[in-house]
Amino acid sequence: MSTPIDERGPQRGRPRARRFRAPSAYARTGMGTPEPHASAALAGAAPALLAGGGPPYGSLRPCAPTLPTVQTARPLRSTITPRIIEVRRNILKDNDLRARALRQRFAAAGVRVVSLVSSPGSGKTALLEALLTRLAPAARVAALVGDLATDHDARRLARSGAPVRQINTDTLCHLEARMIETALLDWDLAALDLLFIENVGNLVCPSSYDLGEARRWVLSSVTEGEDKPLKYPTIYNSADLAVITKCDLAEAAGCDLELLHANIEAVRPGMPVIACSASTGAGLDELLANLRGM
Ligand SMILES: Nc1nc2c(ncn2[C@@H]2O[C@H](COP(=O)(O)OP(=O)(O)OP(=O)(O)O)[C@@H](O)[C@H]2O)c(=O)[nH]1
Ligand SMILES: [Mg+2]
Numbered sequence: 227m228s229t230p231i232d233e234r235g236p237q238r239g240r241p242r243a244r245r246f247r248a249p250s251a252y253a254r255t256g257m258g259t260p261e262p263h264a265s266a267a268l269a270g271a272a273p274a275l276l277a278g279g280g281p282p283y284g285s286l287r288p289c290a291p292t293l294p295t296v297q298t299a300r301p302l303r304s305t306i307t308p309r310i311i312e313v314r315r316n317i318l319k320d321n322d323l324r325a326r327a328l329r330q331r332f333a334a335a336g337v338r339v340v341s342l343v344s345s346p347g348s349g350k351t352a353l354l355e356a357l358l359t360r361l362a363p364a365a366r367v368a369a370l371v372g373d374l375a376t377d378h379d380a381r382r383l384a385r386s387g388a389p390v391r392q393i394n395t396d397t398l399c400h401l402e403a404r405m406i407e408t409a410l411l412d413w414d415l416a417a418l419d420l421l422f423i424e425n426v427g428n429l430v431c432p433s434s435y436d437l438g439e440a441r442r443w444v445l446s447s448v449t450e451g452e453d454k455p456l457k458y459p460t461i462y463n464s465a466d467l468a469v470i471t472k473c474d475l476a477e478a479a480g481c482d483l484e485l486l487h488a489n490i491e492a493v494r495p496g497m498p499v500i501a502c503s504a505s506t507g508a509g510l511d512e513l514l515a516n517l518r519g520m
Contacts, residue, residue, distance in 0.1 A: 321435055324403035328438025335415035338520045339423065341437050342469075343461055344445035345454070346427030349471035351379045352504035353445070354422055357513065358386035366417060370409050371424040372401040379424065389413070400431035403438060420517065429458040441520060447472040448481035452489055459493040467516065468494070470501040473508055 332339050342350045354369060361367045368389040371379040380392035391409050393401060406423065415421075423439060425432045444465035446454050449472060455462050462468065468490045476483055483501065490499055500516065502509025 318434060321403045324407060325436035325438040328403055328406055329440070331415060332421070332438060332440065335418070337415050337418040337421050338441075338517075339421045339437075339439040340441045340443060340517065340520075341423040341425055341439040342443050342445060343425045343429070343432045343465065344427060344447070344471075345429045345450060348427070348445045348447040348450065349504055350424045350427070350445055351382055353469070353471060353502065353513075354383055354424060355386060356504040356507065356510055357517075358383055358388045358422070360510065360514065361420065361517075362386045362388040365419055367420040367422070368413070368418050369422040369424065370406065372405070372426045374398070374426065383424075395426060399426055399428045400435050401425050401437060402435050406437050429454065429461050433461040433464040441466045443467045443469050445469045445471050446486065446490075448476040448483070448486070449479045452482055452486040455486070455489040455493045462490065462494045462497065466498075468497050468499045469513070470499065472503060472505070473501045474503040474506045 342354065344350050351371070354371075358367060358369065368391075369383050370391050370393060371383060372393045372395055373379055374395050374397065376394075377392040380390045384390040391413075393405050393409050395401065395405070401423065423437055425437075442465040444461050444467070446468065448470065455468070470483070470486060472479075473483075475481075487499055490497055498516075500509055500512050502513060504510075
């Protein structure tokens with residue numbers, strides 16, 4: 227199937243939340259001056275699967291930037307708390323700078339980047355499998371996929387024929403911009419039109435980390451309960467599109483789709499929503515049209 231992607235490039239205008247705001251760390255930047263980047267060719271047209279590849283992320287402290295700060299009257303605590311805040315600020319600032327540089331590289335290379343975030347098992351990989359299978363024969367599309375361990379998802383995605391690389395974060399519950407940098411080191415971005423990034427399954431931490439993507443999709447499956455947007459508003463406010471997945475199971479799961487829509491609207495008024503099923507193919511044309519409209 228030929229699925230052309232138009233060349234208008236990433237757009238930044240998306241509706242803003244009224245009641246909840248994304249952390250400042252996810253404040254996105256506009257396109258800046260392109261910077262040079264590594265341009266070794268992709269390893270042929272065959273799937274470039276690098277199982278467990280990349281740097282040893284295990285030395286990183288898990289989730290340090292998102293540690294909650296506890297206010298207490300005890301003197302020891304009150305001297306420690308400001309340090310935690312300082313570390314968090316520095317890490318997020320470093321990530322923002324790297325993400326900005328990535329966004330400039332993506333823009334210079336003409337590659338549109340879409341990231342997927344959701345809780346574990348919401349159907350990110352299944353949706354990407356379905357989209358890559360439809361796109362890969364004609365479009366120049368690739369994927370990075372993050373998990374703490376295993377290369378299961380990369381193997382699933384590579385069956386589409388698209389270049390895929392697994393990022394193993396070991397103890398870390400989210401992807402960071404420097405991991406994307408490393409994973410792309412030997413990829414020629416100019417050889418791509420579209421790059422998907424599947425984040426680690428987590429509805430909390432990924433909201434704080436800009437990956438340089440042009441679009442972020444937040445997935446919510448019908449089996450998770452309709453209240454997830456209300457419980458995790460930050461992730462919805464860091465995203466551009468809400469995707470309701472596994473719609474073929476809605477009735478069996480007793481999911482009230484109207485209520486789910488209403489809850490998304492409550493945390494993020496005006497947010498576009500697409501309901502789909504990777505199993506039946508419902509909604510996939512709408513998602514492909516959304517990609518073409520980037
Ligand atoms: N019926 C049905 N099952 C689905 C659908 N999408 C995914 N699943 C199933 O849901 C389970 C989890 O799907 P994954 O695609 O692995 O979910 P994920 O979000 O990538 O999971 P993590 O990467 O572990 O966070 C698998 O058993 C899928 O087959 C769907 O549209 N319909
Ligand atoms: Mg997955």
